[in-house]
Amino acid sequence: MSGRLATVGYRIAHAIPVILGVVVVSFLLTRALPGDPAVYFAGPAADEASIAQIRTALGLDKSLPEQFFVYAGDVLSGDLGQSISTGQPVLSDLANRLPASLELTLTALLLSCAIAIPLGVLAATRPGTTVDHLCRVLVTAGVSLPTFFTGVVLIYVFYYLLGIAPSPLGRLDFIYIEPDHVTGFYLIDAAIAGDWETWIGAVKQLILPAITLALFTLAPLARMTRAAMLSALSSDYIRTARAAGLTENKVLFTYAFRNALLPVITTLGMVFSFTLGANVLVEKVFAWPGIGSYAVEALVVSDYAAVQGFVLAMALLFVALNLIIDIAYTLIDPRIGFETR
Amino acid sequence: MSDATSNSLHVKSNDSALAHVAYVLKSNPITMLAFSMFAVLIVAAVFGPSLVPYDPLTSNAANALQPPSLAHWFGTDNLGRDVFSRVVVATRLDLAISVAAVALSFAIGSVLGSIAGYWGGWIDAVLNRLFDTIMAFPLFVLAMGIVAALGNTVENIVYATAVINIPFYARLVRAEVNIRRESGFALAAKLSGNSDIRVLALHIFPNALPPMMVQVSLNLGWAILNAAGLSFIGLGVRPPTAEWGIMVAEGANFIVSGEWWLAFFPGFALMFAVFTFNLMGDGLRDIVDPRQRT
Numbered sequence: 001m002s003g004r005l006a007t008v009g010y011r012i013a014h015a016i017p018v019i020l021g022v023v024v025v026s027f028l029l030t031r032a033l034p035g036d037p038a039v040y041f042a043g044p045a046a047d048e049a050s051i052a053q054i055r056t057a058l059g060l061d062k063s064l065p066e067q068f069f070v071y072a073g074d075v076l077s078g079d080l081g082q083s084i085s086t087g088q089p090v091l092s093d094l095a096n097r098l099p100a101s102l103e104l105t106l107t108a109l110l111l112s113c114a115i116a117i118p119l120g121v122l123a124a125t126r127p128g129t130t131v132d133h134l135c136r137v138l139v140t141a142g143v144s145l146p147t148f149f150t151g152v153v154l155i156y157v158f159y160y161l162l163g164i165a166p167s168p169l170g171r172l173d174f175i176y177i178e179p180d181h182v183t184g185f186y187l188i189d190a191a192i193a194g195d196w197e198t199w200i201g202a203v204k205q206l207i208l209p210a211i212t213l214a215l216f217t218l219a220p221l222a223r224m225t226r227a228a229m230l231s232a233l234s235s236d237y238i239r240t241a242r243a244a245g246l247t248e249n250k251v252l253f254t255y256a257f258r259n260a261l262l263p264v265i266t267t268l269g270m271v272f273s274f275t276l277g278a279n280v281l282v283e284k285v286f287a288w289p290g291i292g293s294y295a296v297e298a299l300v301v302s303d304y305a306a307v308q309g310f311v312l313a314m315a316l317l318f319v320a321l322n323l324i325i326d327i328a329y330t331l332i333d334p335r336i337g338f339e340t341r
Numbered sequence: 342m343s344d345a346t347s348n349s350l351h352v353k354s355n356d357s358a359l360a361h362v363a364y365v366l367k368s369n370p371i372t373m374l375a376f377s378m379f380a381v382l383i384v385a386a387v388f389g390p391s392l393v394p395y396d397p398l399t400s401n402a403a404n405a406l407q408p409p410s411l412a413h414w415f416g417t418d419n420l421g422r423d424v425f426s427r428v429v430v431a432t433r434l435d436l437a438i439s440v441a442a443v444a445l446s447f448a449i450g451s452v453l454g455s456i457a458g459y460w461g462g463w464i465d466a467v468l469n470r471l472f473d474t475i476m477a478f479p480l481f482v483l484a485m486g487i488v489a490a491l492g493n494t495v496e497n498i499v500y501a502t503a504v505i506n507i508p509f510y511a512r513l514v515r516a517e518v519n520i521r522r523e524s525g526f527a528l529a530a531k532l533s534g535n536s537d538i539r540v541l542a543l544h545i546f547p548n549a550l551p552p553m554m555v556q557v558s559l560n561l562g563w564a565i566l567n568a569a570g571l572s573f574i575g576l577g578v579r580p581p582t583a584e585w586g587i588m589v590a591e592g593a594n595f596i597v598s599g600e601w602w603l604a605f606f607p608g609f610a611l612m613f614a615v616f617t618f619n620l621m622g623d624g625l626r627d628i629v630d631p632r633q634r635t
Contacts, residue, residue, distance in 0.1 A: 021474030025483075029490040140623075144616035146566055147606035148573050149589055156596045156605075167597065277481025281570050284594060296574045299489055311486035315478045322477075 004330060011326045018319055026312040027071045030304070031064070055281075083297060090309035094291050097212065098313075100171055100182025101283065103291030105275055107206055108204035108213030109268075115266065116218045120225025121257065124233060135222055142219030147278040151212040151285035158208060166204050168286045176201040209286040216278050217271045224267040228260035235259075262333055269325045276314050362628055372624030378617040385432040395423035397430040397583045406595070409602055416602035418588075419595065420581075424602060427583040428610050434584050435614065438495065439564035442502035443557055449503070450510025451546065451553075457511065458518030459541050465515075472508035480505040482566060488576045498577035502564050513556055517549035555626045562618030569611050585611040 001053035048106065055061050062070070074080070080090040123135035166173050171186055176198045179189035188204070190199035233256050241251045280292035287293065291310055298306035366373050383562035385392075395413075409416040415424035457465040475483065487501035521527055522545070529539075530544045569586030572578040578587050585607040592604025 017470060018473055018477045021470060022477050025474055025478070026486070029486050064544055066467060140616070140619060144562065144612050144619055146573075146586075146589070146608060146611050146615070148570065148593075149604070150587075151594050152589060152596050152604045152608065156594075156599075156601050159601060160597060160599050160601075273479045274481075276479035277570075280481065280485065281573060295485065299485070300575055304489060307489045308486060311478070311482055314482045318479050319477050 007330050008327050015323050022315045027068050030308050080309035085301050090306050094313050097291045097294050103185045107210040112214035112217040114226050116221035117225050120222045121229050123226045124229035139219045139223045147216045148281040148285050154208050160328040165208050170287050209282050213280050228263040232256040232260040245276045269322050272321050347527045349438050375620035385429050386436045389432050393426035393429050395426040396428040400540050415606040418603050424606050428606050431583040431585050438568045440562050442499045442564045443560050445503035446506035450507045451514050454511035454514025455518050456513035475508050498571050502567050514549045518545050521545050558618055558622035558625050562615040565614050
């Protein structure tokens, strides 16, 4: 067990240089603003004196390494600057909108895991059948679909043609009242309040964007599950298990599937990166009030502090998720941590 | 091991390599289909502007929002512009952005990866950290940040797309160079008086090209998606320029009122292009390395 703890500690230590790198890159992005940032932040009506004043206030008269330490200190204390368009600190804006994005992303990932993993397993256990071909078509088509286009097509079919889906405008139709803020996840908040009408309303709004994102993430997951399952099934321990007369279910799920799950979990980390990027596009299509559409709105009005805060927040979120996946991996796979390093 | 097979292929003259390609193409009609789809894209990109029936930028308010018809195959948009002409003309811009981006990341990634793989040591460690840092960002989000920081132009879309793709190429080249650094043919070339750079560039690096070509093809599709995504959220390409991403964005406003052709055809063209490159990448992989088939 101590070996495992050491491995977990090693993984956490390994994340520190990456976090440092992320902060350095986002610092460089803030300093790469077109033109002089002081002139930009001072506004069009500023004269020489007020520009110089702003420059001192922003610390731009200091050397670059000094500026970096000031920036890193600000990030550490949670100060990502002020958004010009909302007038609020960027951090609180992001915190307010993060639950909407997370609710969408997590629902989509759950949905795509629920479809992709069984599909991959079925395709691997029945190679050459209809399921296998369906899997292959889905995998190739899935990676070629632009998320924003899928979203638009789904809106056309389910909102305009069939009239099943509600209008694609945000998290909740205006006829419902927002549930009390507990977690910020409408599904959980509505369930806590026992307001099932609102819950169903929230699900209706959520389902199309979640399907759009899920379709996008389905392909790499199904592909990886199928490949991992195939290689597990052709291994010696499966042959031994079959020779020992274990039932097919026991062989498939206890032996093959558990081993095949490991590469799938690794893929999940990569899929998360795609999902966080695709989130921006899906949120724009469905007017979803998450941090992605916040960043897009900020981009349109050149609100740089907000955009850079968003980029940094997404990167840190992604590093944290990868760390969690790595640690989960260590805990699932008994071989890791016992090997002599 | 793959060196031995590829070297023997070259020794036996190119005939057997061509025969192998022909054999793979014949046994895999899907790859053949991918190459013919690619030809369609190339024709549209090169001759598109002289083939289309209407000027992609001329608006005609009297003829706005017409559904697809014989005169306007893909209908007309809200300003009365012919959607078919715009979709075809946009091919050149979309392909140019992604080809330029992929070429840039190919070149930079090759140089950095070769250096890291051949000399190793601290320079390898530093470059690896750098690539780790780039990969630590959700890549589309990093591209957004780069474009926002450098300024909202088409060139910056190319640079941003190139930066986020560099780690993939650099890592691939690094691995390929690293395993051959001490191999017999490299040492022999070194012994006969070639400089390090010459050995690296002419003897070792060419071995990395086949897997690189597969990566290029898969990457092109991804670069198109990325560039179109950026212009979809209003970065880079400005209206009224014809570009698939921005056309889907403009068309999305009309989808709720049922004018589907505005967004559908540019989106379909985008899908077609990405699908082509993905199919081609899979096909190339079969030709280059049959073992990697999944």
